[in-house]
Amino acid sequence: TPLHLNKVRDPDDQLVLLPHGLLRHHCCYPGCPEFLRDLRTENDLDAADAGKAGDVSESTRRNGLWQHLSPKTWYYARRSDAFLVPRVHRIARGVMDEAQTLHHFVDLTMRKLEEELRGRPAYAEIQEPWLKECVTALYGEYLGIMGV
DSSP: OOOHHTTTGGGOOOOOBOTSSSSBBBBOOOOOOOOOOOOOOHHHHHHHHHHHOOOOTTTGOOOOHHHHHHGGGHHHHTTTTOSSSSHHHHHHHHHHHSSSSSSHHHHHHHHHHHHHTSSSGGGGGGOOOOHHHHHHHHHHHHHHHHHO
16 A cells, blocks of 8 residues: 555655546556656646645646657556546546446446446446456445545
8 A cells, every 4th residue: 555655655756646546646557667657747746845835736736748648548558457548537426426236336437437438438448347446446445545
């Protein structure tokens, strides 16, 4: 978990786990050569400083991470160990409190993904078995994060 990893990381390079299960400024895909590398740009660092001065909206900027992910999105999305179909984490985290069982969680998440991705390039991935496997794995990860 990030808490365990942060014990041995530089204080200026701490891992921050966001509510949807991804890291704020670090790549969290084990197959990536940049895995757990701090990807903040100078603009991200400046925004964080502005946030410390009271401009909270500026401090949430993640330009470096998105620059890193953008050219790789479909490469990773076609790998069975990745979660880069848009909105997967946001939707899955959103249904976690509502879901009564693993089956219910997967069903709700897949249904909402289908609704939100209709008309987008990622919609073609909805029927791929790997996506359902990834959503199933997320359930266990979220239970672990929540300490259940």
